[in-house]
Amino acid sequence: MAALTAPRIGGKPSRWTTTTILGIVGVIFAIPLVSMAEFTLRSTGGGYGFEHWLALIDPENERRYRMLWAGIRNSLLLAPSTVALMLVLLVPTMILVQLRFPRLRRLLELICLLPITVPAIALVVGLAPVYSVISGVFGSSAWTLAFAYGILVLPFAYRAVQSNLQAIDLVTLTEAARTLGASWPTVIIRVIVPALRTGLLAASVISIAVVLGEYTLASLLNRQNLQTALVQVSKSDPYTAVILSLLSLLFAFALLAVIGRVGAGRPQNRTTS
Amino acid sequence: MTSMSAASALARPGTAVEFASVVKQYGEHRALDELELNIEPGEFVALLGPSGCGKTTALRALAGLETVSSGTVSVDGNDISRIPVNRRDMGMVFQSYSLFPHMTVTDNVEFGLRMRRIQVTERRRLAAESLELVGLGALGGRFAHQLSGGQQQRVALARALVTRPGVLLLDEPLSALDAKVRVQLRDEIRRIQQELGITTLFVTHDQDEALAVADRVAVMRAGRIEQIGTPEQLYSQPATTFVADFVGQSNQLEGIASEGVVQVLGQRLPTRDPAEGHVLCFLRPEDITVRPANGSGLGTVASSSFHGSFRRTTVLVEGRAVVTQHPASQSYGVGTDVDLVVSATEVTVSAFPAPNAR
Ligand SMILES: Nc1ncnc2c1ncn2[C@@H]1O[C@H](COP(=O)(O)OP(=O)(O)O)[C@@H](O)[C@H]1O
Numbered sequence: 001m002a003a004l005t006a007p008r009i010g011g012k013p014s015r016w017t018t019t020t021i022l023g024i025v026g027v028i029f030a031i032p033l034v035s036m037a038e039f040t041l042r043s044t045g046g047g048y049g050f051e052h053w054l055a056l057i058d059p060e061n062e063r064r065y066r067m068l069w070a071g072i073r074n075s076l077l078l079a080p081s082t083v084a085l086m087l088v089l090l091v092p093t094m095i096l097v098q099l100r101f102p103r104l105r106r107l108l109e110l111i112c113l114l115p116i117t118v119p120a121i122a123l124v125v126g127l128a129p130v131y132s133v134i135s136g137v138f139g140s141s142a143w144t145l146a147f148a149y150g151i152l153v154l155p156f157a158y159r160a161v162q163s164n165l166q167a168i169d170l171v172t173l174t175e176a177a178r179t180l181g182a183s184w185p186t187v188i189i190r191v192i193v194p195a196l197r198t199g200l201l202a203a204s205v206i207s208i209a210v211v212l213g214e215y216t217l218a219s220l221l222n223r224q225n226l227q228t229a230l231v232q233v234s235k236s237d238p239y240t241a242v243i244l245s246l247l248s249l250l251f252a253f254a255l256l257a258v259i260g261r262v263g264a265g266r267p268q269n270r271t272t273s
Numbered sequence: 274m275t276s277m278s279a280a281s282a283l284a285r286p287g288t289a290v291e292f293a294s295v296v297k298q299y300g301e302h303r304a305l306d307e308l309e310l311n312i313e314p315g316e317f318v319a320l321l322g323p324s325g326c327g328k329t330t331a332l333r334a335l336a337g338l339e340t341v342s343s344g345t346v347s348v349d350g351n352d353i354s355r356i357p358v359n360r361r362d363m364g365m366v367f368q369s370y371s372l373f374p375h376m377t378v379t380d381n382v383e384f385g386l387r388m389r390r391i392q393v394t395e396r397r398r399l400a401a402e403s404l405e406l407v408g409l410g411a412l413g414g415r416f417a418h419q420l421s422g423g424q425q426q427r428v429a430l431a432r433a434l435v436t437r438p439g440v441l442l443l444d445e446p447l448s449a450l451d452a453k454v455r456v457q458l459r460d461e462i463r464r465i466q467q468e469l470g471i472t473t474l475f476v477t478h479d480q481d482e483a484l485a486v487a488d489r490v491a492v493m494r495a496g497r498i499e500q501i502g503t504p505e506q507l508y509s510q511p512a513t514t515f516v517a518d519f520v521g522q523s524n525q526l527e528g529i530a531s532e533g534v535v536q537v538l539g540q541r542l543p544t545r546d547p548a549e550g551h552v553l554c555f556l557r558p559e560d561i562t563v564r565p566a567n568g569s570g571l572g573t574v575a576s577s578s579f580h581g582s583f584r585r586t587t588v589l590v591e592g593r594a595v596v597t598q599h600p601a602s603q604s605y606g607v608g609t610d611v612d613l614v615v616s617a618t619e620v621t622v623s624a625f626p627a628p629n630a631r
């Protein structure tokens with residue numbers, strides 16, 4: 001049974017090699033994190049303590065951190081909005097292209113990967129007039145930045161979903177479900193979405209990571225998000241900025257761990273006999 | 274392995290299928306060219322033809338996965354053109370692996386029953402029964418990636434049969450499997466089809482497969498049925514040279530015909546073809562045997578291979594290779610001069626040079 005599912009890798013590296021390599025990489029990643037943690041624990045009067053961490057949640061400082069909390073709130077609102085936008089617009093498009101218009105696949109790929117090659121500043125120049133219209137229609141509440149972020153996450157989300165699409169034969173799965181009596185909505189809910197689960201999750205998580213780390217667009221479009229707030233705060237209060245950077249880094253690591261788990265959770269459909 | 278009660282519970286009266294002047298046009302290309310095909314209730318018909326001749330298109334037109342440009346496809350006399358795929362009541366097994374990767378084997382098999390809103394307990398029972406039928410009763414909890422290719426196709430078969438469809442459609446279900454599994458599963462498909470009495474259309478480009486399992490074989494070419502008949506009919510009385518060439522192995526030899534007799538390999542043999550003059554004759558290896566040369570001999574042995582009960586010996590006659598067949602007890606060394614004896618009762622011929630010789 002084990003032999004049936006175990007990947008067949010010729011000549012695995014020895015345990016010692018693996019441990020050493022992982023150890024070195026781990027240390028390299030840990031150094032900035034540990035340094036940040038150390039920095040946040042320095043007391044103003046010398047020695048170590050949780051003084052700066054406690055200050056952050058001290059009701060007395062509420063005024064001082066108001067902008068910071070607003071930035072966090074906006075980012076936490078933007079993340080799901082962007083994911084929702086991506087899931088609602090990109091995913092159905094990709095499925096439709098895969099099933100009905102395979103000739104458009106190349107074009108779609110090109111369009112989706114394009115944002116990577118456009119510098120953020122060029123994007124802003126293009127987006128500024130668009131946003132004057134968007135503000136007119138939707139107002140200028142924080143979540144409207146999700147339209148711009150939808151473009152930013154496009155390349156990452158596309159790759160994540162596409163790699164999943166390539167691993168399965170969506171056309172045949174769909175046709176099989178249809179011949180077994182499934183209506184189109186049922187095919188989408190019971191077959192397509194579950195079969196693309198891995199890709200959809202990875203795309204969502206990576207989109208969240210991109211949104212939480214975004215600074216340039218928000219700053220240039222005069223919006224507040226986590227990163228712009230951090231920059232503001234760091235000017236007057238480096239400790240708080242570092243604490244929050246540390247937390248958001250750990251959060252990003254956790255998200256990446258989730259991607260890894262999801263990706264490794266279940267091997268993809270084998271395509272050979 | 275399979276209980277007969279399972280089979281009889283699944284059995285139902287067969288369904289008749291008819292293609293009438295079915296045309297499928299892809300731009301300029303006619304994939305189906307006025308296709309005519311009748312399948313009797315409970316009959317197992319194999320659609321045999323070279324790659325690209327329209328077999329899959331015909332199958333998909335019947336399943337509803339492809340619309341037809343003109344003509345009608347009917348089931349039990351009713352035109353089904355307007356019925357969508359999911360209401361056509363047909364079980365289909367695909368060429369590529371098609372199990373839902375996120376579901377267990379049991380969930381895969383139950384899918385069609387779920388779509389028909391069958392109660393859980395009944396669903397479980399029917400799915401188990403169907404898995405039993407394909408000999409995979411013990412693997413219900415596995416996922417597709419934990420199965421071999423042959424097992425995956427068995428599950429696909431169980432999934433297609435569980436709803437007791439009127440028609441079973443198989444599109445080269447064995448082509449991705451290795452030779453041994455292919456033969457096993459092919460025979461099993463036939464056994465199951467006989468047990469259930471289900472009308473079956475089996476698409477293949479492998480003539481051995483078609484001849485081995487089908488009640489009737491329809492040889493297809495360029496969107497039309499070239500000939501339909503029992504495997505025996507196709508083999509011994511091919512209606513056209515295309516069929517003679519495609520079904521079984523044939524020697525194509527030059528001959529001279531006149532008044533129902535053709536002269537080939539130095540012998541005079543009967544033919545039904547009215548052709549006169551130079552013709553191309555199709556002769557099966559088993560219709561030609563080898564005899565030790567009487568004098569200089571007709572040809573020279575070029576090679577010989579052992580096939581268990583018989584040998585195939587290739588003889589060079591005036592520079593042309595002629596494949597012959599004879600009992601394994603005889604054997605002729607390479608370079609030996611030999612005579613040939615043709616024992617065909619009737620020879621299939623075509624005008625020379627043959628327009629469709631391949
Ligand atoms: N979707 C399509 N668009 C254009 N041409 C097609 C399409 N599907 C099939 N064809 C053409 O129709 C012909 C028959 O195809 P098919 O039925 O798949 O052949 P077979 O199954 O016998 O190998 C082929 O020449 C193929 O190129």
Ligand SMILES: [Mg+2]
Binds near residue numbers: 328329330445
């Ligand atoms: Mg085909």
